[in-house]
Amino acid sequence: MLPTLLRRVHEFSRRLIVRVLLIALCSVLAIVVAKLLGGLIPFGLKDRIGADAVDHILSIIANSMLTVTTFSLTVMVASHQNVSSLWTPRAHQILLQDTTTHTVLATFVGAYLYAVITIILRETEVFKGEELVVLFFVTLMVVVLIVVAIIRWISHLELLGSLIETSGRIERKAQEAYDMRCAYPALGGHVLGPEVPDGAEEVVSETTGYVQQIYQDRLQEAAEEAGGQIHLARPVGAFVYRGEVLGWVTGEGGAEALRRHVSVGSLRNYVQDPGFGLLNLTEIAQRALSPGINDPGTGVDMTGRIARILLSGAVEQDAKVVHDRLYLPMLDRRALVQDSFGAILRSGADHPEIVGAVAAALTALGRHEDPEIAGAAEDLVGRIGSGPAGETLEQSV
Template sequence: MSGRRATTRWQWVLRLLTRRIWFRAALFCLFGGALALAGALAGHAISYTFATKVGAKSVDGILGMLASSMLAVTTFSLTAMVSAFSGATSTITPRAVQLLVDDSTAQNALATFLGSFLFAIVGIIALSTGLYGETGRVILLAGTVAVIVFIVVTLLRWIEHIARFGRVADTIDRVERAATEALGTIACALDVRSGEHARSRRTGADVRATTMGRVTHIDLAELGEIAEEADTDIDVHVLPGEWVDPEHALATLSIAADEEVTRRVRQSFTLAPHRAFDHDPRFGLVVLSEIASRALSPAVNDPGTAISVIEAGGRVLLRLFDQPEDEFASVPGRVRMRALRLSDLLEDFCRPIARDGAGMIEVGVRLQKTLAALAAHTPAAKAIIKREADDAVDRARDAMTSARDIALIERVRAEAFADGT
């Protein structure tokens, strides 16, 4: 399969590291501290006469106000973020919280406020020790002005961002975007056939996991190097997001490999206690369906949110059908990946919505129309899509009490699949 190069294990680890909420905060704090001390190192470049004209002695009071205000703003920002996380956990779905934690705008705002606070504190301490002198104060004043401008810009962005941060619509958009982005990282074909199809499997040495967990990343580049060096074919049996245990093979080698090769193959699979969005579009569809199920619960009774989820999931599946081959991650020649089954994607997404929204005609009609649009767009997948549509209609018949509603959803389904295929 042609396509872009898949991320290596270390690139994946680095990406996870840069998403940590403390990472950007630590970088901004280091920058703030370095900027505060820059005046002591470069103060000799400023003439004493210029320093006197500028009046840099006023920087003491400015730094004091900056330190006190930034501490309050940082506390407020943390409170707002925690409140958004708690709200998403209780009213949307806990699985979507990680996308809020990884939000770059929120992390940049928190890092800016914390870094500015540290800049002010370091500057105040250095001033009290006489480290700057008259000329060093000029550089400190210039740095303070630059920091204030940066704070104002960040604060304006944060005010606009926090108005929708963690809301239901915002979370649905984030999950849809994460699922769509994950489509470009998958490195396997899409199986649109209906029914169960046994896949031919090479015989050889199985490589098994030593623990239980979810596959979050597969280092295809490393597997390709192993295959060439050991002169073996590698058959990968799992995809990102799947649960693995020591009883089931991660991969099969066409030769009897030694312990070193087996260890390297095993280390190419990154396992974690929880699923991640990055390489697992199926997880994105699962989380979308959870949002819809929560909205359709008797305690919430919000069919509008479920309809928004159906439309978002339909866009993700449509993007999968339309994705050019060169946007998929490339697979080395001697490595074979298992296909991603469309039946699994549809079951994960449609079945919970069809079950929990079976008694709501508006949800049932929107689901039928979305499936019909996907079937019309991808005729090869029509049979398997129709199976999900039929399942949704069967559930609606059992749950609906109005004969008119039942007749309506049956008519919508009949019109959508009028040719009977």
């Protein structure tokens, strides 16, 4: 239960509104602290720090933060639109998880709320005497946070939405998912067999969409309580229609648990689905190879990134079974190779540099310790040699 809870909390915390609310809450707490600590200030210090100094700084923060926040939001929206139009619409999700942008915007909004609330309290004379000294130093701390956020934002804007930064993020996400699936090819459960268990209840999907995530620990707990097993028919990343078979369960109450703890939504997810990250890189390569853009260099770069991910590890054939009551589809490594390099080959068959880069990547993958990846790479190499891409390769050599 704890891993699922932590995963859902992590997903929830990556939303912009959550960080804005947290920073805003911290600003309110800072005002409360300033009020409570007023009695600890040595007598006479208030004469050196007047109320005018505090009011002037608060006015500057309130006026500037609203402008900076509006400008930053405009930049963020423009970057999202550029990434969707220039690289691939699927890459838009990677920007929605940009913690640096979220934290910076949350800091600006929080500072603005702090200044506005404090100005209101000052006008009602809530802060008096030594409390103004504490408020002055708290305000200085807010100014420091704003300066740090602006420096981070300027540094972050240098690459925000660029091909290098976007493809690098996608590669890291795909690498994390691939490494996890190599260690747990069936997500910690048994590999799903071809036969349906006797007496199993068929569970159909109540929604139409992609299988986004599987919460294995909750499914394991439900299967233990029901005294049965759960067999999931659809792998992460698969598209399932309403009324199609989602899996089979044995025992009481397993059907509802299967629907509740298998997330089905309109978009694919990077967490457990390395194929989605590879799809993003493939689409970037395909768009770069379109006649309107004609950028084979980007196609070669994406080919190398995909090969780097697949060459980084192999599925552990004797992976430890953590959830002994779950039977889940194994990671389809052949599809990872064929869907990515096959699509790039179709789009770049007329570009010798693309055919050469793909051939080199497939040759390296043909020596992979994973027989599924090696076999898929060898099959594609055979297609290059016998198809139009093979003629292009010979001409380039």
